[in-house]
Amino acid sequence: MPTTTETPESTVLYICPGNNIGPSGHTYNWKAASTQADIDLLTARGWSLSLMDAIAASDLAAPSPVDQAALATGTPAEKAAAAEKALSEAASKSLTASNSLTADQKSAADATTILTAATTAVEMAEAVVAQASGKLNAARAQKAAAFETLQSANRAVSASKIRAAAAEKELSDAASRALAAGNAAAATEKALSAATAAAAAVAPVVTPKSKGKVL
16 A cells, blocks of 8 residues: 655545455555645545545445345345435444544644644744844943943043143143252352352441441
8 A cells, every 4th residue: 555645746645446455345546646736636536635534435425235236136125224224324424424524623623723822922922032132122222332432431531641641741841840940049049149248248347436437
């Protein structure tokens, strides 16, 4: 029996009866479809996507060979019994199919619920990511602003250092000028003392006895 997928590009479909022997004596044929259009066409013609689905469809569609013989060659009572049996089997199979459909519908509803929950989770995750992205952008902006503030502060410190160096140099120059002025004043005072002494040496001495006379 072939696998469900013959190649990555092909899907195997089944139909009963056929030329191959399957489970419980059922016969079947299979065919590979390579496009969705081919799959849709085959399923519209009664092909199924699994062998068990094909067997179930075949059992539901036709009465058993014994019933067919009874319907064809039996007495009216046998035909009526065969028809009633076939009707009962068909009702049972219809109920089974209905239950299967209900289960499939429940599975589809469960899948829809899961999909809705997954969609909600994805939307919440996307919202969290968007919020985190906004916070990240804000943090980046704050970092850029802090870096610019730091650069401005560094420039201000550099300018302050330049002004401090200039003030220190000006203070040093003023101290040098003050020292020079002090030295000049000392020299002037010394010269003045010398001049005073020289003047005293050449000036006439006047005493009380020689008042009016120059000695």
